[in-house]
Amino acid sequence: MEELIDKAKKGDKEAYTLLIQSLEKDLYCIASVKLNNIEDINDAIQETMLNSYRNIKKLKDPKAFKSWIIKILLNECKKIYARKYKIKELLDKITIICNNKNDDDIRDIEGKIDLEKAIKRLKKEEQLLITLYYLEDLSYIEISRILNINYNTVKTKVLRAKEKLKDIIEKEG
Amino acid sequence: MDKEQNLNQNLNQLDKQLFELYKNKKVPPSTHNAIKQAFNKESKKDIRKYIYRFAIYFISILIITTGVVFAKDIYNFISSFFTNSTDGIDEAINHGYVQNIDMDFVYDKDIGIKVDYLVMDEKNLDISYVYENNKEGKISSISINNYNIRYNNNNILYYENDTNNFNTIVKNYTRTNGLKKYNDNIFCESILYSVDELPNISNLIIEINSVTLNEKDVIEGTWMFNINIEKENIEKDIDTYIVSYNEYIKNITTYLNETTFKIEILLNTDFDEDILFNPDNTILSNKDKKEFIRNSMNFININENGEIFKQIILEYDVSKFSDNIDELKLNLRITKDKVIDLIMKKT
Numbered sequence A: 001m002e003e004l005i006d007k008a009k010k011g012d013k014e015a016y017t018l019l020i021q022s023l024e025k026d027l028y029c030i031a032s033v034k035l036n037n038i039e040d041i042n043d044a045i046q047e048t049m050l051n052s053y054r055n056i057k058k059l060k061d062p063k064a065f066k067s068w069i070i071k072i073l074l075n076e077c078k079k080i081y082a083r084k085y086k087i088k089e090l091l092d093k094i095t096i097i098c099n100n101k102n103d104d105d106i107r108d109i110e111g112k113i114d115l116e117k118a119i120k121r122l123k124k125e126e127q128l129l130i131t132l133y134y135l136e137d138l139s140y141i142e143i144s145r146i147l148n149i150n151y152n153t154v155k156t157k158v159l160r161a162k163e164k165l166k167d168i169i170e171k172e173g
Numbered sequence B: 001m002d003k004e005q006n007l008n009q010n011l012n013q014l015d016k017q018l019f020e021l022y023k024n025k026k027v028p029p030s031t032h033n034a035i036k037q038a039f040n041k042e043s044k045k046d047i048r049k050y051i052y053r054f055a056i057y058f059i060s061i062l063i064i065t066t067g068v069v070f071a072k073d074i075y076n077f078i079s080s081f082f083t084n085s086t087d088g089i090d091e092a093i094n095h096g097y098v099q100n101i102d103m104d105f106v107y108d109k110d111i112g113i114k115v116d117y118l119v120m121d122e123k124n125l126d127i128s129y130v131y132e133n134n135k136e137g138k139i140s141s142i143s144i145n146n147y148n149i150r151y152n153n154n155n156i157l158y159y160e161n162d163t164n165n166f167n168t169i170v171k172n173y174t175r176t177n178g179l180k181k182y183n184d185n186i187f188c189e190s191i192l193y194s195v196d197e198l199p200n201i202s203n204l205i206i207e208i209n210s211v212t213l214n215e216k217d218v219i220e221g222t223w224m225f226n227i228n229i230e231k232e233n234i235e236k237d238i239d240t241y242i243v244s245y246n247e248y249i250k251n252i253t254t255y256l257n258e259t260t261f262k263i264e265i266l267l268n269t270d271f272d273e274d275i276l277f278n279p280d281n282t283i284l285s286n287k288d289k290k291e292f293i294r295n296s297m298n299f300i301n302i303n304e305n306g307e308i309f310k311q312i313i314l315e316y317d318v319s320k321f322s323d324n325i326d327e328l329k330l331n332l333r334i335t336k337d338k339v340i341d342l343i344m345k346k347t
Helices: A002-009 A013-021 A024-034 A038-054 A062-099 A115-120 A124-134 A140-147 A151-172 B003-023 B029-040 B047-065 B068-082 B087-094 B273-277
Strands: B106-108 B111-120 B124-133 B142-151 B155-159 B170-181 B186-195 B203-213 B217-228 B241-243 B249-256 B261-267 B282-286 B294-304 B307-316 B327-333 B339-346
Touching: A002 A013, A002 A062, A013 A024, A013 A038, A013 B029, A024 A038, A024 A062, A024 A124, A024 B029, A038 A062, A038 B029, A062 A140, A115 A124, A115 A151, A115 B003, A124 A140, A124 A151, A124 B003, A140 A151, A151 B003, B106 B217, B111 B203, B111 B217, B124 B142, B124 B203, B142 B186, B241 B249, B249 B339, B261 B327, B273 B294, B273 B327, B282 B294, B282 B307
Parallel strands: none
Antiparallel strands: B106 B111, B111 B124, B124 B186, B142 B155, B142 B203, B170 B186, B203 B217, B241 B339, B249 B261, B261 B307, B282 B327, B294 B307, B327 B339
16 A cells, blocks of 8 residues: 555546555445435545545655545545535425325345444444444544544444444334 | 443443454445546546536526515525534534533433533633433424523523523524434424623533424423533634725624634615525625535624614634634625625734
8 A cells, every 4th residue: 555655646536546445345335324325425436535645745754544544534524524515405395295105124025133234323433433333444543533522532423323323223123 | 240341341342343344344346446546637626517517507487486475485494404513513522522412311300411512712602412202102203392501609590581681691593403303202402592792601501491302292390401611612812804895884893703704794884684684685605606604694783872773793613713714704785675795804
């Protein structure tokens, strides 16, 4: 990774593309927590890639690259969310009220508990913490740096999110 | 196996499932291609996205204005939806202004209640409660009904039935994100207490005397919590703004703290409360024209030298940690024909 970062700093776009591709699962999973459709997720990832490339020379410690790019991604997701989703959510809520729809069932077609859908039942912040922690490589310290949250707070919140998840699965099981 | 061992074993199994879930996650081909094509992407904005965005705004305005009765219902719903914004509190939490409360449920009459976290600044105290129903039968909602909050040596912060005028500090409060349901038994609610001046609080005693189930059944009981406030939460400061002159403004005061931006306005002219009630007539925005959600609006009577004035109190979902807020603009429509524009610069 460090070699690719060095090349990118010298203007090698191909190296940077390879670098981002090595993190594509992480970026996709994190953006999926914040945004609901694939077009917006891809936009957020593209903007993240372009913005981070423009500022790659400012990155002093290559080891911090992953945390750094996740922060940029979260900001991009926030911009897209503010632009599109607040109004859309409002309209969706109106539709739900008018049609008396129930919340989405978290069971899949066979009636089994879908872990992924159970995660969606958590608060957005909890979903994000679960995603960052279980995507491997991200420690509590790294998560605390990315989200600017106290280390102990991260630890508490991840544990709490897990307990909630367990409750959701047990109650619906 | 005791309860704790069982819990730990279940969490370990969940750990394995979660690691496995993310390990096996597949990235859609479109995302892989998006990364591949990023540097070839056109720099000019996608016109389609803007058309979509304006279409959404147009549709929402159409829904609000179509039909008298239906529009009013939708309007009230929209108003309450917007007051449930918690960006300011989220920003404060993300900057460490949160105290997580590590406690077990307190049970009485088969209802468990605990405090989850609290966020405190100069003017607001946000307390998040979790409720657990162990009664038989399905519960659609549960919330605290009658309660008191005291601070430091029994001083009253909030007293539900203040008929004896105990000099409650909290003048008004608003519920922030409303009641949330996790499952049939667990509910969560965050209540924002808004005060004129929050004292230095080192300890809180919350006493809940009754809860309401299904919005109708009142259950009397006693649930008490004694919470010591962490030192970091005690020292707070607020930012203020200098406001441009306007002939209709008698007095205006601003308070920006960790969770909210509060504006208190005394006008020297008549105004229409119904018009001001509409958030579209009280827009707060920054230099980039980003508009901030209005969390609440209240009117209180102020006695000045024997004359009663109605003070307008607006609260917006802005945190002192928010970006680009050195200069803000407040656009107020106070009657059908009168509009006030105020520029506010941070001191």
